[in-house]
Amino acid sequence: MKEPRHIRLGIWAGVALLLAWSLLPIYWTLASSVTPTVEFNARPLHLFPEHPTGEHYLRLLGVLDGHMGGVDVAGEFRLALFNSILTSSAATVLCVLMSLLAAYAFARLNFPGRQVLFYAVVGTMAVPGYAVLIPLFRLMVSLRQIDAYLGVTLIYVSAFLPLCLWLLKGVMDTLPQSLEEAARMDGASHMRILFSIIAPIAAPGLTAAAILTFLGAWGQYVVPLVFSPKNTKPLTVLIPEFAGKNFVDYGLIMAGGSIAIAVPCLLVIFLNRYLISGLLAGSTK
């Protein structure tokens, strides 16, 4: 049946509105990041930059002189970018690996306290992070893990383990066991079964778990604000600091923001299918 024209028009208008709402702020970030500082106050507003420039990016990355107000802005930015990539990637690898091992054990092995332990770990999803923030801070102070990569990475891992375990256990419960049984007959060890049989079949689930962990760690703010004050400071802590300093202009901040959102944007564009499946599995826990 052909739909009446006014309904189709209405749907497209609605979708256009939805897209504008979602994308306009992101477009504006990119547009501002290539607008020369002197043109920001131009009225009427230019929706498209009239004289696009790469100057903000070059200064931010230190190709042009990145010192402002006596601060090495470019150096700070490069360090924060490195920190964000390092801690988020390390947390993702550790988290997926640990939850893969545990999911296999919970799904396939029989050991005392199996149910209780599984629900104890998964149940912590309901515990908000701030409930443990203060004692964690005192613990990390006594372990000398403030402003250290290991400390903050492990906190990220502990925050996303329950979700990953939940996702991966769900995936393993649906996998047929016949292949594994055949492998076990041939004398394959648990590790061998896990990494050469299960991991490849469970790849979509692993991808979903990895994306959710990476995005979550990449976007963390309170945790690094408390635990990574200086040398391990990530982009999410550095960029709002820029906004509070009058010698850093908005073109520069938007260039920094564009780089900070580029990574999640690419993940969404190329791996959205896995992301959505992970979101759905995670939200109906």
Place this chain on the structure above:
Amino acid sequence: MVLPILLTMGGLVFYPLLSTAWDSLHRVNPMQAGTPFVGISNYTRVFSDVEVGQAWLNTFKYVVIAVFAETVLGVLAASLINQLKSGRQWVLAAVVLPWALPGVVSGVIWQWIYSPGPGLLNGLLVMIGLDYEGHLWFNDSTSAMLAVSVVHIWRMLPLTIVIVLAAMQSIPGDLYEAARIDGASRLVMFRNITLPLTRGAIAVAMTNATVSAFNLFDEAIVLARNSLETRPILLQIYLEAFKKLNFSYGMALSLMVTFISLAISLGYVLRIHRSTRLD
């Protein structure tokens, strides 16, 4: 095999959780010597604390605004996307994008959009002929609260859309076919088929929306700093613990917030459970 996960969770979640409960009954402050037992005084203090009261009120407002807007707009947007016959996955990717961005970076982006002089919002409003030149959005508490809420809704709406859309896609097409043969209008089909069959998903989405509005922090601290007018309860805890260094008072507060948030989620879960049993 479960050892790594148990060690991590034990050390970084269960141990701190217990120590929160224990320390909240003592006076723990690195600026003061000793940690004397003070009973529940950290808890009773909450009720006479004016700032905590204001922060609770703000959080409550955020939850009401965000859950209402995300549910209504989310169902609307999901049904729009569900009507698309082509390009659905691209529209969905674009819609999910705001959720995937770091919250503070979104805060900074919107701060720039709201800025009175060169901001996009005032620029667009002036363009369509309204007198918003140099308008300050953070000058009175109502518009500041709304401005913070808009950013939160921008970030969290995608989650509602994804959850509700998945439920809509699982409704069998022949139900609509049958209704169409009976001459039902689109509105009637929406009310009698779509809504009842997505009720469970909408409830799940509302739970998520409630919990995330409860946990609002990034948007508020970036857009309005420590302003009491827009300060949510989590920011209050953060300031109390890490600026004033009243560790034990902060712990008592955070335990109370945890219990209230758990109670609300549990309430939702029970309601969903009941309503799905009735179906």
